[in-house]
Amino acid sequence: MKALKALPARFHIAAAVFLLIAAAGVAGPLAATAGPGDLLGGPFVPPGADFLLGTDHLGRSVGVQLVHGIRTSLYIGLLAGVAGTVLGVLIGTLAGYRGGLADEILMGLTNIMITVPAIIVLLLLSISLDTRSVTVMGICIGAVSWPWTARAVRSQIASLRQREHVDIARLSGSRTWRIIAVELLPYMMSYIVMAFVIQLYGAILAEAALSLLGLGPSGTASLGVMLHWAIAWESIRGGQWWVFLTPTVFITAITFSLLLVQSSLDTVFNPRLRVGKAAR
Amino acid sequence: MALLRHILSKLGWYAAAFAAALALNFFLPRLLPGNPVDTLIGQALRGHASSETKQRVYETYVAEFGLDQGLWSQFLTYIGKTLQGDFGTSFSRYPAEVATMIGDALPWTIALQLPAVLLGWIIGNLVGAVAAYRRGGFDRSVYLSSLFLTAAPYYCLAVLLLYGLAVALPLFPTGGGWSFGNSPEWSAMFAVDAVSHWFLPFLSLLLVFIGGQAIGMRSMAVYEVDADYVRFAESFGLPDRKIVGYIFRNGMLPQITGLALAIGTLVGGALLTEIVFSYPGIGTLLYDAILNKDYPVIQAVTLLVLIVVLVANFLVDVLYGLIDPRIRAAERGER
Amino acid sequence: MTLASITNLSAHYTAGDQRFHALDDVALDVRPGQVLGVVGESGCGKSTMASVLSLNPGPSLRVTSGTLAIGGRDVDLTDTASHRALRGGTVALLPQGALNALNPTRRVGAMAHDILAAGDRRITRAESLRRTAARLEALELPPRVLRAYPHQLSGGMRQRVVTALATLRNPRLLVADEPSSALDVSSQRLLVDLLRRLVADGLVEGIVFITHDVALLSELADRIAVMYAGRVVEEAPAKDLVAAPRHPYAQALLASVLVPEPGTRGHRVTGIPGAPPDLRAPIPGCPFAPRCAHALDRCADERPPRLVIGERDDSCWRSAEAEEAAHVR
Numbered sequence: 001m002k003a004l005k006a007l008p009a010r011f012h013i014a015a016a017v018f019l020l021i022a023a024a025g026v027a028g029p030l031a032a033t034a035g036p037g038d039l040l041g042g043p044f045v046p047p048g049a050d051f052l053l054g055t056d057h058l059g060r061s062v063g064v065q066l067v068h069g070i071r072t073s074l075y076i077g078l079l080a081g082v083a084g085t086v087l088g089v090l091i092g093t094l095a096g097y098r099g100g101l102a103d104e105i106l107m108g109l110t111n112i113m114i115t116v117p118a119i120i121v122l123l124l125l126s127i128s129l130d131t132r133s134v135t136v137m138g139i140c141i142g143a144v145s146w147p148w149t150a151r152a153v154r155s156q157i158a159s160l161r162q163r164e165h166v167d168i169a170r171l172s173g174s175r176t177w178r179i180i181a182v183e184l185l186p187y188m189m190s191y192i193v194m195a196f197v198i199q200l201y202g203a204i205l206a207e208a209a210l211s212l213l214g215l216g217p218s219g220t221a222s223l224g225v226m227l228h229w230a231i232a233w234e235s236i237r238g239g240q241w242w243v244f245l246t247p248t249v250f251i252t253a254i255t256f257s258l259l260l261v262q263s264s265l266d267t268v269f270n271p272r273l274r275v276g277k278a279a280r
Numbered sequence: 281m282a283l284l285r286h287i288l289s290k291l292g293w294y295a296a297a298f299a300a301a302l303a304l305n306f307f308l309p310r311l312l313p314g315n316p317v318d319t320l321i322g323q324a325l326r327g328h329a330s331s332e333t334k335q336r337v338y339e340t341y342v343a344e345f346g347l348d349q350g351l352w353s354q355f356l357t358y359i360g361k362t363l364q365g366d367f368g369t370s371f372s373r374y375p376a377e378v379a380t381m382i383g384d385a386l387p388w389t390i391a392l393q394l395p396a397v398l399l400g401w402i403i404g405n406l407v408g409a410v411a412a413y414r415r416g417g418f419d420r421s422v423y424l425s426s427l428f429l430t431a432a433p434y435y436c437l438a439v440l441l442l443y444g445l446a447v448a449l450p451l452f453p454t455g456g457g458w459s460f461g462n463s464p465e466w467s468a469m470f471a472v473d474a475v476s477h478w479f480l481p482f483l484s485l486l487l488v489f490i491g492g493q494a495i496g497m498r499s500m501a502v503y504e505v506d507a508d509y510v511r512f513a514e515s516f517g518l519p520d521r522k523i524v525g526y527i528f529r530n531g532m533l534p535q536i537t538g539l540a541l542a543i544g545t546l547v548g549g550a551l552l553t554e555i556v557f558s559y560p561g562i563g564t565l566l567y568d569a570i571l572n573k574d575y576p577v578i579q580a581v582t583l584l585v586l587i588v589v590l591v592a593n594f595l596v597d598v599l600y601g602l603i604d605p606r607i608r609a610a611e612r613g614e615r
Numbered sequence: 616m617t618l619a620s621i622t623n624l625s626a627h628y629t630a631g632d633q634r635f636h637a638l639d640d641v642a643l644d645v646r647p648g649q650v651l652g653v654v655g656e657s658g659c660g661k662s663t664m665a666s667v668l669s670l671n672p673g674p675s676l677r678v679t680s681g682t683l684a685i686g687g688r689d690v691d692l693t694d695t696a697s698h699r700a701l702r703g704g705t706v707a708l709l710p711q712g713a714l715n716a717l718n719p720t721r722r723v724g725a726m727a728h729d730i731l732a733a734g735d736r737r738i739t740r741a742e743s744l745r746r747t748a749a750r751l752e753a754l755e756l757p758p759r760v761l762r763a764y765p766h767q768l769s770g771g772m773r774q775r776v777v778t779a780l781a782t783l784r785n786p787r788l789l790v791a792d793e794p795s796s797a798l799d800v801s802s803q804r805l806l807v808d809l810l811r812r813l814v815a816d817g818l819v820e821g822i823v824f825i826t827h828d829v830a831l832l833s834e835l836a837d838r839i840a841v842m843y844a845g846r847v848v849e850e851a852p853a854k855d856l857v858a859a860p861r862h863p864y865a866q867a868l869l870a871s872v873l874v875p876e877p878g879t880r881g882h883r884v885t886g887i888p889g890a891p892p893d894l895r896a897p898i899p900g901c902p903f904a905p906r907c908a909h910a911l912d913r914c915a916d917e918r919p920p921r922l923v924i925g926e927r928d929d930s931c932w933r934s935a936e937a938e939e940a941a942h943v944r
């Protein structure tokens with residue numbers, strides 16, 4: 001991977017930050033002796049020897065909630081990210097490769113889905129579901145987030161399709177799925193990786209937004225749910241900074257590091273963005 | 281009248297999208313299994329009042345929305361009422377009209393979002409164009425801070441601002457639309473009070489918009505700064521501000537489309553900011569409605585957002601036609 | 616007497632940690648009232664030199680040394696910050712690939728006003744338009760072009776508009792980078808006539824005309840410089856050079872272009888065996904050595920000296936040794 005070496009320092013820093021947080025989300029819940037819902041102390045105990053990150057309005061440990069919250073947010077993000085990327089690539093490839101009527105219909109649908117804000121669709125879906133398991137949330141988010149990927153993949157496929165080696169494969173009688181798998185998708189791998197990072201980023205944001213509105217996953221902590229309660233119980237105005245700052249900082253750190261990773265990948269795969277060193 | 285034709289051809293598309301939005305808004309919650317509207321009403325009124333009130337609310341709602349009829353005739357009733365601007369009666373604040381509640385909240389949201397979007401768009405694009413043109417250190421710091429501003433969700437920045445500038449350092453009020461004991465009226469005193477409450481949520485939206493637009497403009501303008509026409513203009517020693525103007529104008533065209541596509545996310549995100557500040561707009565209305573399972577209010581708000589997004593998209597399309605001479609030419613069939 | 620003279624110009628492109636030595640100790644003189652033609656294979660650094668000469672090198676080009684003496688002052692070519700005031704008025708560029716040189720969202724008239732206003736802030740719009748219309752007319756363009764956007768003009772018209780704009784402020788030195796290659800024969804004629812007229816009328820004091828078209832140059836240019844791998848290898852009066860090139864590269868170049876058949880005019884240089892050298896490392900000796908039929912032992916390692924005889928000069932060991940031998944005798 002020569003490309004990895006060419007990545008700027010900020011890529012490595014951002015990736016390290018993200019992986020550290022993810023590790024906390026995986027290892028933390030295993031190491032913690034208490035659950036996120038357990039009432040362990042008095043309400044709003046500030047950070048100290050007993051509770052590293054203090055307690056919330058009910059006396060639940062913020063630290064324990066945090067590691068569980070990270071896990072939930074990442075789980076939903078991954079599930080939705082994979083679902084959204086797979087759907088997007090499938091639909092985009094189909095539209096771009098087939099062209100014609102299939103293209104028109106799929107892209108019409110995609111454009112409508114892009115125009116209608118995903119958060120609204122998610123909101124309408126969520127209020128109708130009485131209990132929202134993390135898996136259902138992940139699937140719902142993935143089901144509405146594919147259009148951007150589909151659109152971009154479509155235009156890439158449509159231009160790749162014109163290439164000579166694709167023509168040769170077609171003329172020599174290869175099957176459509178074979179052409180797509182062998183002649184088209186390998187050229188798009190770097191692109192698909194970037195699309196996945198963006199999907200992951202978008203899904204984590206969508207989960208947080210829904211949770212903030214009070215439509216988060218039932219029966220578990222997530223970063224958005226923590227922020228929801230922090231705001232609902234007025235911890236900002238009350239000055240209990242550990243309660244609201246913890247989810248805020250971690251949501252921001254996760255999303256910022258993901259976006260940095262994506263943008264550094266973009267500069268490598270898309271040389272024109274490398275300002276100042278631009279090769280003509 | 282090329283522009284007119286441009287607009288008309290778009291209009292059909294938007295009518296279709298609007299129909300889709302209406303259907304989505306109506307059917308989506310109803311098509312999911314195990315959730316008849318009955319249950320929703322039951323939930324909404326759980327723990328509420330006497331069974332008599334419950335019965336009255338229930339009957340109002342059944343009558344209003346023709347719940348005793350089939351799904352399709354319910355849909356027709358819904359469309360009919362919606363087109364007349366009748367969104368029914370609120371559950372949680374019975375017997376308040378949903379339309380009135382929305383009417384009360386809407387001006388606050390508009391006062392918050394409109395200036396933030398417009399100003400943020402202009403400043404963000406200028407900053408992005410300058411960054412791309414200047415390159416080097418200035419560009420890098422603009423890029424990273426813009427990336428930070430867009431990466432962090434709206435409400436996170438809002439939380440930080442609220443805590444930093446209203447709680448830790450009490451420069452601004454800690455939320456709401458006006459001070460306790462004051463009430464909305466047309467007076468200078470109230471205006472001052474309202475502006476001081478308005479400022480922080482506005483600032484938080486403005487910063488986020490600036491970040492997003494600057495990133496977008498920069499990545500467009502990076503393609504422009506190397507363009508032949510920029511090099512040609514430079515070869516005459518044109519002042520920087522002229523050249524940035526050229527880049528701005530050309531980079532802006534794709535940015536306008538970007539704005540149209542992003543407007544849904546913008547509006548949605550901005551609603552969440554209101555929650556943090558308990559600002560008395562649509563976002564807070566929605567938040568309260570969700571907490572109270574006030575279904576008619578939720579549905580009205582989602583529909584409103586959908587309509588706003590469609591209208592904004594449409595306006596942007598028209599604007600694009602006005603600004604880009606190439607589009608005007610294409611519409612006119614010139615070469 | 617010279618109008619403009621470049622000395623000791625070296626520059627490289629940077630891409631990542633790589634350097635690309637595009638110009639290596641270039642020296643050139645432009646005499647007043649004359650057209651200096653520059654020829655050379657694609658990639659030999661002509662456009663790079665044009666960008667430095669027009670005081671507007673691209674962001675990835677680093678000029679390491681060089682002076683431009685023009686109009687009684689010495690411009691330090693490495694100090695790009697001091698160049699802006701001289702651009703457009705003292706030197707102007709007529710760029711290669713003029714099709715995209717016009718801002719797609721600005722009317723020709725507005726662009727012309729921007730250009731004139733960069734030199735004279737008090738000029739009125741009406742005055743700008745009047746002057747531009749006059750220049751457009753010389754290129755047989757109607758005044759309505761002033762109100763047009765670039766996409767409304769044909770390729771040939773755009774090229775002429777660019778020419779009009781480049782000469783609008785009557786620069787002392789005009790650097791024209793292959794302005795004619797994209798044009799049909801009659802537009803080429805018009806362009807060449809305009810350039811000649813501008814020099815004859817003294818509106819432009821001198822022109823550097825870069826092209827692949829040696830045949831065109833032998834008519835238009837007073838003197839011709841031949842470039843190879845970022846160096847000027849020979850410079851001489853146009854007729855002398857075309858009739859009897861001295862440098863082996865110039866000989867090969869002319870032999871490959873001046874095939875006396877119709878239709879080959881303006882073709883890109885082909886037919887010299889071998890490829891131009893890799894410029895990522897500086898070349899100590901003569902860059903043409905690997906391809907040169909006359910190469911001597913020292914050619915690859917020692918830099919050939921610039922030998923000036925009368926009106927012409929070239930940089931080649933063979934000439935240098937022949938000259939030495941003549942002296943000894």
Ligand SMILES: Nc1ncnc2c1ncn2[C@@H]1O[C@H](COP(=O)(O)OP(=O)(O)OP(=O)(O)O)[C@@H](O)[C@H]1O
Binds near residue numbers: 637655656658661664
């Ligand atoms: N921005 C750049 N970065 C790196 N190398 C460059 C850049 N621009 C040009 N070069 C290299 O510098 C050399 C000289 O380029 P230049 O454009 O001056 O050639 P030219 O003589 O004008 O060629 P042509 O006749 O094709 O226009 C070329 O080999 C080219 O690869």
Ligand code: SF4
Binds near residue numbers: 933
């Ligand atoms: S210096 Fe040597 S190699 Fe170069 S052109 Fe002259 S004879 Fe050939």
Ligand SMILES: [Mg+2]
Binds near residue numbers: 661662663711
């Ligand atoms: Mg060139």
